[in-house]
Amino acid sequence: MIFQPAIIALLLSSAICVLALALIAPFAFEVIRRWDIKSGSERQLQLERRTYLFSMLLAFVLVAQLASVLLFVFNAEKMSGMFVGAMCAVGTLNVNPYGFPALNAKIALFFLAAMWLAINHVDSRARDYPLVRIKYALLLLLAPLLAVAAWTEAQFFVNLQADVITSCCGSLFSEGSKTLVAEASALEPVPAMLLFYGAMGLAIGMSSFHWAYGRGGYGVAVAAALGFAAGISGILSFISLYIYEHPHHHCPFCVLKPEYGYQGYALYLPLFVATAAGLAAGAIRPFAGVASLTAIVPDVSRRLASIASIGFLLTAAVATAMILRSNLVLLDH
Amino acid sequence: MIELAGIRKAFNQGQHNEYWALNGIDLAIEANKVTALRGPSGSGKTTLLTLVGCLARPTEGRVRLKGEDISGLPERFLTDIRRRTFGFVFQQFNLIKGLSALDNIILPAYPTGEPRRELLERAEALLARLNLGHRREAKVEWLSGGEQQRVAICRALINDPEALIADEPTANLDTHLAKEFMAILEGLAGEGRTILLTSHDPLVTESAVVDRGVEMRDGQIVDDR
Amino acid sequence: MKLWFEKQRYLIDFTLASMARRKARNLGLLGVYTVLVFVLASVALYTHALRVEAAKVLAASPEVILQRLVAGRHDLIPPGYLEKVGRIRGVQKKEGRLWGYYYDAVVKANYTFMVPNDASIAKGEIVVGPALERSRGLAAGNGISFRSYSGKLHTFIVASVLPQASEIASADLVLMHEEDFRAFFDYPVGHYTDIALSVANPLEVRNVALKLAAALPDSRPILRDEVLRTYASIFDWREGIVLALLSAAILAFGILAWEKASGLSADEKREIGILKAIGWETGDIIKMKFWEGLLISLTAFLAGFVAAYLHVFYFAATLFEPVLKGWAVLYPEFRLTPHIDGLQVATLFFFTVFPYAAAVLAPIWKAAITDPDAVMRG
Ligand SMILES: Nc1ncnc2c1ncn2[C@@H]1O[C@H](COP(=O)(O)OP(=O)(O)OP(=O)(O)O)[C@@H](O)[C@H]1O
Numbered sequence: 001m002i003f004q005p006a007i008i009a010l011l012l013s014s015a016i017c018v019l020a021l022a023l024i025a026p027f028a029f030e031v032i033r034r035w036d037i038k039s040g041s042e043r044q045l046q047l048e049r050r051t052y053l054f055s056m057l058l059a060f061v062l063v064a065q066l067a068s069v070l071l072f073v074f075n076a077e078k079m080s081g082m083f084v085g086a087m088c089a090v091g092t093l094n095v096n097p098y099g100f101p102a103l104n105a106k107i108a109l110f111f112l113a114a115m116w117l118a119i120n121h122v123d124s125r126a127r128d129y130p131l132v133r134i135k136y137a138l139l140l141l142l143a144p145l146l147a148v149a150a151w152t153e154a155q156f157f158v159n160l161q162a163d164v165i166t167s168c169c170g171s172l173f174s175e176g177s178k179t180l181v182a183e184a185s186a187l188e189p190v191p192a193m194l195l196f197y198g199a200m201g202l203a204i205g206m207s208s209f210h211w212a213y214g215r216g217g218y219g220v221a222v223a224a225a226l227g228f229a230a231g232i233s234g235i236l237s238f239i240s241l242y243i244y245e246h247p248h249h250h251c252p253f254c255v256l257k258p259e260y261g262y263q264g265y266a267l268y269l270p271l272f273v274a275t276a277a278g279l280a281a282g283a284i285r286p287f288a289g290v291a292s293l294t295a296i297v298p299d300v301s302r303r304l305a306s307i308a309s310i311g312f313l314l315t316a317a318v319a320t321a322m323i324l325r326s327n328l329v330l331l332d333h
Numbered sequence: 334m335i336e337l338a339g340i341r342k343a344f345n346q347g348q349h350n351e352y353w354a355l356n357g358i359d360l361a362i363e364a365n366k367v368t369a370l371r372g373p374s375g376s377g378k379t380t381l382l383t384l385v386g387c388l389a390r391p392t393e394g395r396v397r398l399k400g401e402d403i404s405g406l407p408e409r410f411l412t413d414i415r416r417r418t419f420g421f422v423f424q425q426f427n428l429i430k431g432l433s434a435l436d437n438i439i440l441p442a443y444p445t446g447e448p449r450r451e452l453l454e455r456a457e458a459l460l461a462r463l464n465l466g467h468r469r470e471a472k473v474e475w476l477s478g479g480e481q482q483r484v485a486i487c488r489a490l491i492n493d494p495e496a497l498i499a500d501e502p503t504a505n506l507d508t509h510l511a512k513e514f515m516a517i518l519e520g521l522a523g524e525g526r527t528i529l530l531t532s533h534d535p536l537v538t539e540s541a542v543v544d545r546g547v548e549m550r551d552g553q554i555v556d557d558r
Numbered sequence: 559m560k561l562w563f564e565k566q567r568y569l570i571d572f573t574l575a576s577m578a579r580r581k582a583r584n585l586g587l588l589g590v591y592t593v594l595v596f597v598l599a600s601v602a603l604y605t606h607a608l609r610v611e612a613a614k615v616l617a618a619s620p621e622v623i624l625q626r627l628v629a630g631r632h633d634l635i636p637p638g639y640l641e642k643v644g645r646i647r648g649v650q651k652k653e654g655r656l657w658g659y660y661y662d663a664v665v666k667a668n669y670t671f672m673v674p675n676d677a678s679i680a681k682g683e684i685v686v687g688p689a690l691e692r693s694r695g696l697a698a699g700n701g702i703s704f705r706s707y708s709g710k711l712h713t714f715i716v717a718s719v720l721p722q723a724s725e726i727a728s729a730d731l732v733l734m735h736e737e738d739f740r741a742f743f744d745y746p747v748g749h750y751t752d753i754a755l756s757v758a759n760p761l762e763v764r765n766v767a768l769k770l771a772a773a774l775p776d777s778r779p780i781l782r783d784e785v786l787r788t789y790a791s792i793f794d795w796r797e798g799i800v801l802a803l804l805s806a807a808i809l810a811f812g813i814l815a816w817e818k819a820s821g822l823s824a825d826e827k828r829e830i831g832i833l834k835a836i837g838w839e840t841g842d843i844i845k846m847k848f849w850e851g852l853l854i855s856l857t858a859f860l861a862g863f864v865a866a867y868l869h870v871f872y873f874a875a876t877l878f879e880p881v882l883k884g885w886a887v888l889y890p891e892f893r894l895t896p897h898i899d900g901l902q903v904a905t906l907f908f909f910t911v912f913p914y915a916a917a918v919l920a921p922i923w924k925a926a927i928t929d930p931d932a933v934m935r936g
């Protein structure tokens with residue numbers, strides 16, 4: 001293990017999140033068992049008041065996950081100097097097999113927490129709190145996921161050894177290797193662009209449609225998931241090339257470096273926000289039929305769709321601007 | 334306006350010191366009337382006020398506000414209803430020390446997010462009406478008891494509620510100030526606000542302003558006229 | 559949306575006024591918070607600046623240094639050894655270097671005597687680092703004598719003083735002519751201290767080292783990248799240790815924050831009760847308290863960080879230089895290049911704001927769920 005402040009900070013934050021969820025899990029369980037909205041008893045009142053704590057906690061976890069995704073990548077980037085062969089975050093994450101799973105778990109948790117908070121939001125706007133049981137069951141499902149994510153991260157850090165020779169973005173995202181990411185990066189520019197703009201267009205279209213007409217809620221979620229995948233693969237396959245102005249440098253992390261003016265943040269931020277909003281719009285959809293939610297769900301999901309729509313639009317616009325500004329020529333005009 | 338049916342309220346439910354402060358209350362409070370609750374100490378007047386004013390929920394029974402059953406509502410929504418429908422004047426005035434009279438008055442409107450300018454206009458109008466305009470910037474702890482109460486009344490009215498609830502409003506006032514308070518009350522009743530108050534003070538309960546007196550004892554209504 | 563903003567503004571206004579009313583209490587917490595950030599940030603900024611400094615120094619040093627070992631110990635390079643290295647693909651330049659340490663009994667400090675490879679210094683002259691300039695009161699044109707290890711006194715004229723720019727590396731440096739160096743140390747003719755090789759392509763460095771080790775089994779190649787890595791990890795390690803030690807402080811701070819947040823004064827409890835009675839919702843109280851926490855955190859973070867920045871870069875980290883810098887007797891007078899690193903700010907944030915937020919979460923909730931009817935009962 002490498003003893004480093006950022007690593008300690010990350011482990012600390014994960015531990016706090018897991019601990020907090022573990023501490024309140026029994027209470028969540030009690031809410032599921034004893035919830036009775038019709039009762040005027042003091043216990044019911046206590047349970048109700050507890051729900052505030054749970055919402056606070058989940059919001060805290062959401063923010064913590066988002067912050068720690070950033071710190072995690074940031075730190076991997078910085079540590080790349082310590083591993084032979086590592087030139088950026090990719091190399092560090094490849095030092096052992098836990099690196100990428102840890103990152104992916106964090107991202108997944110971020111999206112899941114966002115979805116939970118959306119469900120929580122609609123539920124707490126309905127006068128009878130119809131989703132309380134479902135909500136807390138989901139919360140109890142989320143807790144072990146959080147623990148697994150924390151464990152993976154800890155494994156990654158514990159197994160970091162400075163003298164390992166690792167492979168970096170050059171080889172991982174090169175056209176030769178067989179992984180999914182490599183496939184994504186190996187895409188020819190023209191199909192890759194078609195895929196990227198197609199999926200972005202679909203996501204923007206679906207969410208705008210939902211925003212305007214309130215129909216197709218699940219479609220927004222699916223389109224958002226596709227949009228996220230297409231966004232990442234677009235960055236891998238051609239956007240990064242334009243940013244680096246180098247025909248073979250496919251790396252999703254180097255764009256975050258100061259050398260490239262932190263351009264990556266302008267790309268990732270709207271993409272993540274839009275995806276979270278789109279997925280959240282889908283997450284609340286199943287409850288549109290609940291009597292007290294018939295008015296609330298469409299309202300909230302339209303608002304979420306508006307965020308998703310604007311977010312994807314921004315992502316596509318930023319990507320396009322980067323391509324147009326670049327001196328690299330991939331396509332013959 | 335508000336109907337209570339079969340209301341019971343327990344404190345420390347399920348524990349050894351369980352206490353039923355209200356025991357089967359049926360009461361309809363009419364709109365635009367002044368209703369006074371009387372009764373010995375501990376008879377449950379304050380408890381009844383908290384139920385009517387959506388500060389608390391009954392353990393059993395139904396509360397209906399303009400026909401809508403609100404007894405099972407979570408606190409989040411009760412608060413919303415309370416803010417829009419009721420204004421409160423407490424025995425101890427319960428102003429926040431360190432803030433000016435004006436700031437105290439607009440406090441209940443903060444959660445609504447109304448523009449400050451509108452709030453201040455309303456507050457100024459209320460202050461002027463209760464002859465407090467010259468004290469608007471004074472910190473509340475420097476105000477006299479009567480002034481404090483008038484600030485409290487302004488605060489209760491800032492969200493323009495339909496009903497005013499007052500618990501022992503004259504207990505901390507001398508006769509002169511109590512009379513002044515009754516005059517203010519009369520004005521408010523004249524505007525068509527529903528008023529519900531509790532008092533031991535004959536000056537209040539016997540006043541001509543009061544349309545209806547309800548006598549309580551041991552958590553039940555014993556007399557209603 | 560407009561309503562939402564207006565509402566947050568009200569909440570912030572209220573919490574500011576409320577904090578101002580309880581100055582003593584809040585200032586205490588703010589003070590402790592700021593000191594914590596200050597200490598952590600000082601450690602972080604300081605080690606990072608050292609790391610950057612070291613990297614800068616090493617950037618100018620050759621990619622590979624070849625030492626000869628005799629019985630496992632560093633020995634002189636004998637004549638003809640340089641030729642034995644032969645031609646290795648990728649090596650642009652190879653040359654013998656001359657340097658050594660000299661203990662100056664007058665100021666009880668070690669100097670590094672060195673012969674610059676561009677032979678720019680005339681015989682009888684030296685160029686000194688800024689630390690010597692200070693400790694021995696030297697200036698260009700002055701003469702100075704050193705008693706060599708053999709007992710003879712050698713006198714030199716100071717030609718110039720090295721610039722301050724990167725003091726950590728050059729502070730104790732004395733540059734001189736090759737003949738003076740050999741005479742001073744009785745260094746045998748044709749011998750060198752070590753050999754520097756420059757390699758243009760970073761990817762070839764390892765190969766070059768392997769070939770060197772194969773061709774000259776009694777030698778040890780030292781790679782710059784490896785030194786860099788070692789430095790980096792040593793600094794990280796030191797910083798980590800210090801932070802780990804300080805984690806006790808972080809914990810104590812967390813407990814303090816928790817206690818402050820949960821031990822509401824009767825006055826404050828009453829206030830929250832009033833707010834709830836007059837129409838504030840539990841969520842509003844939570845938001846209000848959230849703003850309070852955020853304001854305190856940001857203020858403490860900003861104040862602590864700026865203070866640490868000044869401490870490290872303008873006051874030479876006076877408070878804990880001895881702990882972090884190590885053993886050097888001649889403290890280079892630090893004028894560290896101001897440098898802020900995003901990762902470090904983020905890490906610091908995690909170390910301070912995060913525990914604070916976690917600690918006050920439950921107490922805030924506890925305060926916010928006060929019974930709204932409590933104020934009716936005096
Ligand atoms: N939070 C509580 N926990 C336990 N008992 C309570 C609580 N609040 C009120 N009680 C009890 O309920 C009973 C009714 O109280 P309440 O305050 O309603 O009486 P009241 O008629 O307003 O009396 P007073 O005229 O003295 O104000 C009292 O016996 C009181 O002790």
Ligand SMILES: [Mg+2]
Pocket residue numbers: 378379380500
């Ligand atoms: Mg009472």
